[in-house]
Amino acid sequence: MPELPEVETVRRGLAPVMEGRRIALLTPRRPDLRYPLPEGFARRLTGIRIERLTRRAKYLLAELESGEHLLMHLGMSGRFTIHAPEGKKHGRPGGFHHDHAPLETHDHVIFDMEDGTRIIYADPRRFGFMELIAQADLETNRHLAALGPEPLGNSFSAQTLSARLKGRKTPIKSALLDQRNVAGLGNIYVCEALFRAGISPKRQASTVTTAARLQRLVPAIRDVLAEAIAAGGSTLRDYAQTDGELGYFQHAFAVYDREGEACSKPGCSGSVKRITQSGRSSFYCPSCQK
């Protein structure tokens, strides 16, 4: 499901119900997602307060009062939803229980917060994963260590991108999907950014180091991500914001999933073509993307 704008939208939705709040009960409903859940996962989260919820690339990071960090990745189909308690709470030995709707098949991890709010992580394909990382291991964590610059941050520029693309024979499409070069882009936003920059996805990455191309591409990446965040992300099949609302940036796609449609660039008479690059669909206009 999620690229940077969707993950950022999820972060903004979860922050008000997670930050500064204690997890009353953490319930994993199966022992694994993509990977086995950490040893003692429920025990290490139950009763612990979440201090801050941040995002790095497509990862969510919950900083815990225990000093550990909960790393969460939503894979292709991961989704967080927030559920207010429906009714009264019942006294129970060893804790209390709020009324909630029955769980569904792919509801894999349940966060019951101390105020009765329930946060459900559902993920039909289970490409998502969760990990607990000690403070000292954050920088060397295998998922985080090699990530490139945040595209909306100061360290992403024509200069830094140029240095990463230099000498690379791979197509620019593949280079932008490589999280070591720039962190957070996925298939949709790479296609859209390349369209905006007028650059063909097939172009060899090493040739996207000219000033003219970089000066189109860097702002194109920044703009498309910022616009998508403002729209609450893109909803294709099953993505939704944490309150169940749909993102609406998919209506602004110029090329993604628009094979055969007329190019939307003013004055261009081309149409959107679909090709396969390293096993994934690329959508572009051969007339105005060179």
Add this chain to the structure above:
DNA sequence: AGGTCAACCTGAGCGC
């Protein structure tokens, strides 16, 4: 080392 590709898993949509 750099580049490509299959694997992980479920569900939706399509043609027959």
Add this chain to the structure above:
DNA sequence: TGCGCTCAGGTTGACC
């Protein structure tokens, strides 16, 4: 209605 096939927002690890 059902079957089989293709495709899907990502990442990793094995292979040339």
